[in-house]
Amino acid sequence: MKRARVIYNPTSGKEIMKQNLADILDVLERAGFETSAYATTPEPNSAVKEARRAGLAGFDLIVAAGGDGTINEVVNGIAPLEKRPKMAIIPAGTTNDYARALKVPRNNVKAAAEVILKKQTVKMDIGKTDHDYFINIAAGGHLTELTYDVPSELKSVFGYLAYLAKGAELLPRVKPIPMKLVYDEGVYEGNASMFFLGLTNSVGGFEQIAPDAKLDDGKFSLIVVKTANVFEIVHLVALMMNGGKHIKDPRLLYTKTSKLEVVPKTEDRLMINLDGEYGGDAPMTFTNLHQHIEMYANLDDIPDEAVVGMDEADRDFDIVSKEFIQEVEHLSQEDLDGDGKIADDKQSPKQ
Missing domain, CATH: 2.60.200.40 (Tumour Suppressor Smad4)
Incomplete structure (x- = not known):
């Protein structure tokens, strides 16, 4: 069975992830993933380290749940790996730019998770500097x-x-x-x-x-x-x-x-x-x-431009x-x- 790891910020969006985590895990199980979760901590690069660990452990999917900062950290964790898991995002921040670009619902975390059920992905470009992504x-x-x-x-x-x-x-x-x-x-x-x-x-x-x-x-x-x-x-x-x-x-x-x-x-x-x-x-x-990281997206709603x-x-x-x-x-x-x-x-x- 495929494995998924949810990396979530427990303080994002007035703790909305903690309140809805059971529903999100259920959606991922319905999508065919054996699913577990990790709550980020105040320790620097908490999400980076966990994403890298999950990637090296062979997880098929990492779900970044939180604001754009959490998504950035997860990407920084898996981007250097030769074999990278797929990614999905559940927006729970304020701006949620990445979710907006991927047409992932921004006001309903369960609906955001259900995008995975559509099995639509896009291989996303990312940027790299001398030290970061x-x-x-x-x-x-x-x-x-x-x-x-x-x-x-x-x-x-x-x-x-x-x-x-x-x-x-x-x-x-x-x-x-x-x-x-x-x-x-x-x-x-x-x-x-x-x-x-x-x-x-x-x-x-x-x-x-x-x-x-x-x-x-x-x-x-x-x-x-x-x-x-x-x-x-x-x-x-x-x-x-x-x-x-x-x-x-x-x-x-x-x-x-x-x-x-x-x-x-x-x-x-x-x-x-x-x-x-x-x-x-x-x-x-x-x-x-x-096309460095394959992301789940709502492709039906993303126009060509x-x-x-x-x-x-x-x-x-x-x-x-x-x-x-x-x-x-x-x-x-x-x-x-x-x-x-x-x-x-x-x-x-x-x-």
Whole structure:
């Protein structure tokens, strides 16, 4: 009989996994798996270690149950293995970007487990750095560094969304960073407020950041935001929310690449964000591992272009997004210098 191991975060989603674990195990048994479970602990890399152990022990399936962080840890546990088990996810976090991309139900953990009964899988690309793996995004620059100043309960994978939660007052602190980016089709060398690598089309609740992203084509979606002007950044956000029109704007570089080398051109620190958490400092190289992990997904609901629709929570978020843009557009011009950055005498110290 095939074996499955559920690795779950007992504190995610108001302990929803602990309350529904028996039902989830029953679903997996119906799917033909002899199933056991492991609750993660506060010990660093708890899920990483257990996923690696289960993979080496020959388990056929590992189910990652929790937020995107738990999924990331499980992937980091099995990605280095020569023989990797299949994976399934049960979202129990806040953003649940990966579940959104795979069209796994995000508000019912039992329904999420029942996706396995459909026996539909996709071989997913993942990203690799010098030391870690990531499942959704890698990013760097002041637009993403601001997320480290946002309280953890409000922090999301991508900087824009942190601003929506925290407020527009952070944006004037953005400044350009000189960097060199080497990608498949060329080299970008100059100032940028952010570079961003995406593996799916769902990032921090937005589904138009990389509107043509594919799950398994061996390519990252690379975005480089060249401007640090507050109002230009806000305009790019508005274009993004309006059908992903930002990708054609000259203030932004948008391309596909299987690899990216990032080299800072200044002594200033360039921190890297991997799946919403600090992942080290540049210089750093990112490689797309093509179709590296086979994931259960709701393929019936994933369109070819991998763009998903809006549910009720998304509509609420869209309202907040529009309010954010209105808030920034009303920033007093007196607080900004001629380049659209905060004036020297108005700057707040970095926390």
